[in-house]
Amino acid sequence: MKMSGNTILITGGGSGIGLAFAERFIQAGNQVLICGRRENVLQKAKEQFPGIITRTCDLTIESERIALFDWVIANYPEVNVLVNNAGILQHFNVLKVDAKYNWSIFSEEITANLEAPIHLSMLFAPFFAEKGEAAMINVTSGLAFTPLAVTPIYSATKAALHSFTMSLRHQLSATSIEVIEVAPPAVDTDLSASWLRTHIEPLDAFADGIFKGLEEGKTEIGYSTSADRLRMSRDQVDEYAEKMYNAMKASIE
Numbered sequence: 303m304k305m306s307g308n309t310i311l312i313t314g315g316g317s318g319i320g321l322a323f324a325e326r327f328i329q330a331g332n333q334v335l336i337c338g339r340r341e342n343v344l345q346k347a348k349e350q351f352p353g354i355i356t357r358t359c360d361l362t363i364e365s366e367r368i369a370l371f372d373w374v375i376a377n378y379p380e381v382n383v384l385v386n387n388a389g390i391l392q393h394f395n396v397l398k399v400d401a402k403y404n405w406s407i408f409s410e411e412i413t414a415n416l417e418a419p420i421h422l423s424m425l426f427a428p429f430f431a432e433k434g435e436a437a438m439i440n441v442t443s444g445l446a447f448t449p450l451a452v453t454p455i456y457s458a459t460k461a462a463l464h465s466f467t468m469s470l471r472h473q474l475s476a477t478s479i480e481v482i483e484v485a486p487p488a489v490d491t492d493l494s495a496s497w498l499r500t501h502i503e504p505l506d507a508f509a510d511g512i513f514k515g516l517e518e519g520k521t522e523i524g525y526s527t528s529a530d531r532l533r534m535s536r537d538q539v540d541e542y543a544e545k546m547y548n549a550m551k552a553s554i555e
């Protein structure tokens with residue numbers, strides 16, 4: 303994708319990976335819009351980067367996704383890049399949760415991580431298809447390729463988003479829209495928690511690595527261990543998933 307002169311919507315751009323991407327896109331000469339649920343987090347981002355445009359939204363609510371799309375195209379019709387970055391992670395033991403009375407906790411993870419980016423991609427795709435240059439960047443995870451069994455829904459949503467991203471790339475191949483997948487390894491943000499017994503990548507080094515991949519025109523971009531996991535054989539996937547589960551299963555016992 304071209305690295306400057308874009309207008310870019312980054313979901314969940316107020317913190318962590320989304321904010322690190324926002325910073326780099328702004329520095330490269332792009333206009334950046336961010337959204338998230340917490341007004342104070344968006345305000346803090348605006349204090350740090352006064353040019354940034356913010357919008358509160360809860361992407362688990364269908365009408366709020368449509369309202370976000372309508373607001374963006376009405377106020378920033380030049381928008382040509384969508385970064386589906388917002389996401390949440392739950393860590394649990396399927397034998398110790400109450401799926402009868404607490405299902406909403408789990409369905410929220412599926413909606414935020416999978417339904418929302420799929421819906422936003424489908425809202426923006428026809429609009430972007432009319433543009434000279436456009437891109438959609440879906441943030442999945444190394445766990446899309448090697449599931450982490452202590453985060454079973456999270457890993458499943460990321461695998462599904464990887465699959466959707468591949469299909470989207472095929473369907474949009476005759477348009478000007480580039481479809482890019484970013485698959486982070488464990489990165490130091492609010493999402494990576496203390497139970498995560500693994501090496502955690504520093505946020506700035508990770509974001510710089512991903513931007514190098516974007517500049518090189520890659521369409522599937524990993525970093526550190528996730529770069530290897532993108533290309534593992536099925537036997538290697540099984541071995542890696544087992545190793546990770548054994549290292550972390552005590553956290554859900």
Ligand SMILES: NC(=O)c1ccc[n+]([C@@H]2O[C@H](COP(=O)([O-])OP(=O)(O)OC[C@H]3O[C@@H](n4cnc5c(N)ncnc54)[C@H](OP(=O)(O)O)[C@@H]3O)[C@@H](O)[C@H]2O)c1
Pocket residue numbers: 313314315316317318319320337338339340341343359360361362386387388389390414441442443444485486487488489490491492493494
């Ligand atoms: N950090 C890692 O180790 C890692 C590894 C692999 C993949 N990823 C992926 O990277 C992406 C960014 O995560 P992060 O690590 O930067 O964590 P983060 O700092 O917690 O960022 C997640 C962002 O998503 C927003 N968000 C969550 N639910 C939302 C909703 N319903 N509506 C609107 N915004 C919502 C949050 O803002 P509000 O809470 O204010 O809504 C927050 O700004 C996620 O997709 C995550 O799965 C992270």
